[in-house]
Amino acid sequence: DAGITQSPRHKVTETGTPVTLRCHQTENHRYMYWYRQDPGHGLRLIHYSYGVKDTDKGEVSDGYSVSRSKTEDFLLTLESATSSQTSVYFCAIGRGYEQYFGPGTRLTVT
Amino acid sequence: EDKVVQSPLSLVVHEGDTVTLNCSYEVTNFRSLLWYKQEKKAPTFLFMLTSSGIEKKSGRLSSILDKKELFSILNITATQTGDSAVYLCVSVGGEGGSEKLVFGKGTKLTVNP
Numbered sequence: 677d678a679g680i681t682q683s684p685r686h687k688v689t690e691t692g693t694p695v696t697l698r699c700h701q702t703e704n705h706r707y708m709y710w711y712r713q714d715p716g717h718g719l720r721l722i723h724y725s726y727g728v729k730d731t732d733k734g735e736v737s738d739g740y741s742v743s744r745s746k747t748e749d750f751l752l753t754l755e756s757a758t759s760s761q762t763s764v765y766f767c768a769i770g771r772g773y774e775q776y777f778g779p780g781t782r783l784t785v786t
Numbered sequence: 787e788d789k790v791v792q793s794p795l796s797l798v799v800h801e802g803d804t805v806t807l808n809c810s811y812e813v814t815n816f817r818s819l820l821w822y823k824q825e826k827k828a829p830t831f832l833f834m835l836t837s838s839g840i841e842k843k844s845g846r847l848s849s850i851l852d853k854k855e856l857f858s859i860l861n862i863t864a865t866q867t868g869d870s871a872v873y874l875c876v877s878v879g880g881e882g883g884s885e886k887l888v889f890g891k892g893t894k895l896t897v898n899p
Binding site: 709711716717718719720721766774775776777778779780 | 820827828829830831834874876887889890891892
């Protein structure tokens with residue numbers, strides 16, 4: 677397995693609270709991605725990074741921000757969580773043609 | 787708008803059957819198409835297809851791409867219960883140096899003993 681970990685693996689939070697999810701890799705990959713997966717929608721790209729401090733938006737970026745201060749860590753922040761952000765969040769590394777996914781974080785916003 | 791459409795969305799078969807999963811795409815500046823298998827956790831990579839008509843094969847799984855008709859198929863022969871999963875089709879495209887991935891909604895395959 678590629679060296680990708682996500683933390684926390686499960687989180688329950690209340691509407692309006694800030695939440696930060698962490699993705700950590702040991703593969704020294706330049707590209708990192710955050711996706712959310714919801715029934716009926718498949719995987720959707722939230723944000724991605726193509727290097728330290730270089731990030732760009734995906735198709736569902738509203739309500740999310742990211743930061744990449746070092747190669748190995750890519751943080752996803754929900755500034756004020758909403759119930760619509762209840763989902764499973766996957767981090768991935770690698771170029772688009774061959775990505776490796778982390779184990780996922782199940783986030784529930786009540 | 788770029789899109790990837792998979793069919794069927796759900797499929798139930800018996801062990802030993804052969805299945806064909808379909809993926810059609812409309813993507814700007816298409817580069818490649820990927821297939822992933824997702825069981826109860828993260829997706830795992832199966833195939834990357836970039837050229838038309840060249841079959842990729844791995845054991846009982848095979849896949850082919852038709853860039854003229856804009857589709858790909860994933861075949862699984864002699865299915866086993868361990869093949870039960872969601873199979874995701876993903877297009878890779880994007881202009882210039884950017885990279886855009888579009889995921890299909892997946893085909894949920896259930897293989898019954």
